[in-house]
Amino acid sequence: MSESRGARAGVAIRGPIGAMGVAAALVTMAALILLAGVLLVEAREVLDWRFFLNPPSRVAAEGGVGPALAGSLWLTLIVAAIAVPLGVGTAVYLAEYAPPTRLVKAVESVLTNLAGVPSVVYGIAGLALFVRGLGLGPSILAGALTLTALTVPLVVVNCRKALQAVPDEFRWAAFGLGASRWQVVRDQVLPAAAPDIVAGCCAALLRAVGAAAPLLMLGAVSFTTFAPGSPHDPLTALPTQIFAWAARPQEGFLALAAGASVALLLLMAAMHLVLFANRRRRKGTLT
Amino acid sequence: MSAPGPALPVLSTERLTVRFDGKAVLKDVSLEIPFGQVVSIIGPAGSGKTTLLRSFNRMNELMPGAKTAGTVRFQGVDLYAADIDPAEVRRRIGMVFQKATLFPKSVFDNVAFGLRAKGVEGDLHDLVEEALTVVGLWSGGAEVLDARALDLTAGEQRRLSIARALALKPDCLLLDEPTAALDPAASAKVESIIHALRHECTIVLATSDHTQAGRLSDLTAYLDSGRLMEYGATQELFTNPRNERTESYLTGRLP
Numbered sequence: 001m002s003e004s005r006g007a008r009a010g011v012a013i014r015g016p017i018g019a020m021g022v023a024a025a026l027v028t029m030a031a032l033i034l035l036a037g038v039l040l041v042e043a044r045e046v047l048d049w050r051f052f053l054n055p056p057s058r059v060a061a062e063g064g065v066g067p068a069l070a071g072s073l074w075l076t077l078i079v080a081a082i083a084v085p086l087g088v089g090t091a092v093y094l095a096e097y098a099p100p101t102r103l104v105k106a107v108e109s110v111l112t113n114l115a116g117v118p119s120v121v122y123g124i125a126g127l128a129l130f131v132r133g134l135g136l137g138p139s140i141l142a143g144a145l146t147l148t149a150l151t152v153p154l155v156v157v158n159c160r161k162a163l164q165a166v167p168d169e170f171r172w173a174a175f176g177l178g179a180s181r182w183q184v185v186r187d188q189v190l191p192a193a194a195p196d197i198v199a200g201c202c203a204a205l206l207r208a209v210g211a212a213a214p215l216l217m218l219g220a221v222s223f224t225t226f227a228p229g230s231p232h233d234p235l236t237a238l239p240t241q242i243f244a245w246a247a248r249p250q251e252g253f254l255a256l257a258a259g260a261s262v263a264l265l266l267l268m269a270a271m272h273l274v275l276f277a278n279r280r281r282r283k284g285t286l287t
Numbered sequence: 288m289s290a291p292g293p294a295l296p297v298l299s300t301e302r303l304t305v306r307f308d309g310k311a312v313l314k315d316v317s318l319e320i321p322f323g324q325v326v327s328i329i330g331p332a333g334s335g336k337t338t339l340l341r342s343f344n345r346m347n348e349l350m351p352g353a354k355t356a357g358t359v360r361f362q363g364v365d366l367y368a369a370d371i372d373p374a375e376v377r378r379r380i381g382m383v384f385q386k387a388t389l390f391p392k393s394v395f396d397n398v399a400f401g402l403r404a405k406g407v408e409g410d411l412h413d414l415v416e417e418a419l420t421v422v423g424l425w426s427g428g429a430e431v432l433d434a435r436a437l438d439l440t441a442g443e444q445r446r447l448s449i450a451r452a453l454a455l456k457p458d459c460l461l462l463d464e465p466t467a468a469l470d471p472a473a474s475a476k477v478e479s480i481i482h483a484l485r486h487e488c489t490i491v492l493a494t495s496d497h498t499q500a501g502r503l504s505d506l507t508a509y510l511d512s513g514r515l516m517e518y519g520a521t522q523e524l525f526t527n528p529r530n531e532r533t534e535s536y537l538t539g540r541l542p
Contacts, residue, residue: 179374
């Protein structure tokens with residue numbers, strides 16, 4: 001497998017299209033390195049371990065992302081706990097069980113459209129529904145529910161693609177051996193689609209973690225002296241913290257915004273690690 | 288379902304019509320498959336061989352847009368009646384598909400899958416080894432059980448897919464192009480398995496190689512554009528076809 005890949009890459013580099021591909025890859029990598037470099041240079045004065053634990057401060061030099069980091073962790077956990085089972089379950093129903101009726105097709109197209117709706121729109125809906133309607137106020141819970149609403153359609157769309165990528169022959173082979181639909185799904189389809197399902201869920205969660213706009217709409221706080229300890233504490237998160245600091249005119253806060261961006265990237269990198277581990281496992285067991 | 292009497296046909300269709308999205312792929316097919324016989328279905332590509340085979344164990348209904356009219360009986364019982372469990376039908380009437388489509392698991396897990404789905408409990412090794420013995424994949428060494436199914440050669444994969452169906456001890460076995468894309472040696476092995484199996488169960492095979500039908504089957508049915516053109520003793524049909532289309536097909540003169 002690796003041998004044929006290497007051969008293919010060798011062929012690809014020779015042609016003009018291959019050269020363009022290599023150039024595009026280099027530009028992308030350079031942009032990524034540049035971005036990380038700029039952030040690290042900007043944040044060089046604030047980045048130390050206290051920065052990740054301290055609360056924000058009126059004095060720029062003493063500020064930290066402790067509460068915002070804790071808020072983002074809360075949001076990620078709650079969103080994952082609700083959106084993954086709900087989204088995967090819906091995708092399994094739509095891909096494996098639902099008859100191709102007009103209603104089901106309508107639901108599928110609504111979900112696909114919802115997955116493309118700008119996140120700020122979810123913010124307005126969340127403000128009306130969760131903050132005011134349910135009286136949750138601008139809390140972690142209201143933020144998590146709003147981000148869940150944004151994430152579920154993405155999880156459904158990604159996981160449905162993963163399930164549809166499993167060839168029908170697999171299902172027929174299992175049905176042909178007298179398996180029930182649930183046995184076919186549980187024993188053959190889900191294991192075969194698992195790597196893509198995990199990847200699809202991670203991609204959706206990454207979008208939720210990075211979303212600032214809907215949380216700003218809900219009224220996320222950017223100045224809190226304590227880290228949220230329960231879902232009912234005031235809503236604070238890394239992306240909104242970055243936005244708040246970057247908007248301040250005083251000297252020193254831009255460095256804090258850069259530092260918070262580094263913290264956000266580290267959080268996302270940690271989630272990417274899950275993807276990597278998952279990909280290695282796939283190489284180990286399949287094909 | 289009671290034990291089959293020798294006089295009763297195991298499988299029979301009556302005016303069987305199968306449509307996919309409104310287009311009829313099988314038209315008014317009526318035939319009887321007697322107990323303990325090997326029956327071949329031959330015909331040009333697209334003549335409905337696979338669809339006829341799949342209608343015997345209710346596989347067509349898994350395809351979107353499929354509609355079945357007419358009746359299919361197994362030992363006299365209407366297979367498409369409301370109270371019939373299709374999973375039970377597929378256990379009694381096993382099927383080997385044109386593509387082996389093994390599960391990306393061990394040889395043991397592939398053969399055991401149907402048994403587990405049926406709810407057979409306890410140690411499955413005896414049943415798995417028995418099925419592997421019939422297809423010549425069992426030589427007494429346990430290492431073959433743990434081998435990954437996808438590491439086997441094409442011929443071995445085909446034989447494993449037959450073993451997988453045999454593990455359930457079906458009354459009937461449906462084989463769709465059992466030797467397609469196999470080299471002559473591997474084909475010969477599969478054919479000898481089919482030949483040996485005729486004492487165990489009734490066999491219906493679809494093949495686009497009519498010489499194979501001649502070698503293996505007691506009865507042969509010729510399908511053309513979804514219609515059953517001719518059905519009878521293999522030797523009679525090959526040496527003295529009554530239908531003009533059958534003769535053209537067998538002699539390679541079909542336009």
